[in-house]
């Protein structure tokens with residue numbers, strides 16, 4: 351009898367064109383790829399130089415997300431010459447290589463990891479590679495997604511394959527129910543805090559258990575999206591009825607008899623019961639509190655009623671110096687309670703937490719309340735479709751009434767590649783996924799948390815427990 355397989359094994363085995371060596375390298379077939387203006391230019395230039403065509407243009411979709419402005423009255427023109435060049439070159443490449451592009455003014459436009467699922471472009475069982483590390487998001491749909499570099503994008507465009515080395519597998523079993531005010535963001539932030547920012551390096555993570563089953567597809571995407579912040583180059587969740595309901599009738603999902611056949615196959619996409627994982631981690635969701643980061647790495651996090659750690663308690667001198675540096679950058683004192691740290695900015699956006707469900711949760715918190723007078727708060731929906739939906743549901747009006755800027759979609763202040771940039775010393779409560787030094791602007795300080803927690807901080811004017819607002 352054949353060996354019991356994990357969901358990861360099943361994806362890799364079914365997409366292996368051939369084995370390349372004894373060290374675990376295979377030639378892997380890739381079903382879909384998403385391109386953006388920021389990481390694709392050199393790949394296309396390479397193809398042009400070698401006069402190579404794109405083999406299967408219909409398997410790629412291109413979006414503009416990293417550099418586009420989010421000003422409420424959107425115009426196609428980029429405010430800076432660099433961004434304008436990237437966007438124009440993407441359009442030229444898509445035209446010349448026959449790849450579909452959702453350009454800045456397209457109604458289907460948005461952050462790639464929000465747009466691709468929304469379109470039904472990513473389906474269970476697929477292997478997806480893209481020039482962006484948060485391609486792991488697609489694990490929530492039962493697909494295997496991972497980020498690749500520019501030269502790999504070129505290889506993929508030309509051949510639909512990649513040279514790939516098998517990863518080890520980790521299973522994260524989530525039991526228990528999340529308490530009120532605790533979100534899927536807190537599950538993944540707690541995991542990263544526990545295993546460290548490199549804790550899953552070399553692994554693909556499968557998330558399972560009743561704590562995952564209970565989550566919506568959007569909430570699951572938040573977890574798979576941030577799995578890469580623990581170092582994982584791939585995250586999985588077995589697709590279930592919620593995923594099928596999410597995908598049904600999406601523009602690119604199969605229809606009619608094909609849909610029925612597809613779902614029947616997708617139901618087999620789960621790890622065999624006896625499959626062995628290289629590492630097992632368990633999380634009890636009922637024990638979790640809303641999490642916030644205090645440092646400059648996503649694993650430097652604590653529950654909101656915790657305190658900033660004291661570097662002097664850290665015996666390892668190198669780690670102690672890292673901690674001291676993080677606290678100096680963040681302008682925080684050892685032992686300082688996290689609750690009450692004053693903020694001047696609040697940002698709700700990004701491929702982690704700017705889907706419609708996130709915005710509904712934010713609206714619950716800010717309804718009939720006002721953003722603190724010293725806080726600049728903005729909401730950047732994950733896609734134009736999310737933006738339109740939020741308008742239709744009346745959420746946008748709630749945000750505006752509360753004093754939030756309601757902007758157009760894009761990556762925006764998640765990494766400040768457009769004109770949404772913080773100044774040195776600004777402190778921002780942020781629903782994003784990375785709190786690295788300079789991520790939201792040189793010298794700016796980022797505290798990661800769930801979107802509802804950002805909303806609560808915007809209202810209070812400082813980090814706070816949304817459950818006591």
Ligand SMILES: CC(C)[C@H](C(=O)O)[C@@H](O)C(=O)O
Nearest residue numbers: 388389481482483484497765
């Ligand atoms: C710009 C891109 C290469 C990068 C990524 O790969 O994730 C960005 O999206 C990010 O979130 O840091």
Ligand code: SF4
Nearest residue numbers: 484700701761764765
């Ligand atoms: S929203 Fe942020 S994390 Fe997501 S793709 Fe854009 S820059 Fe990267």
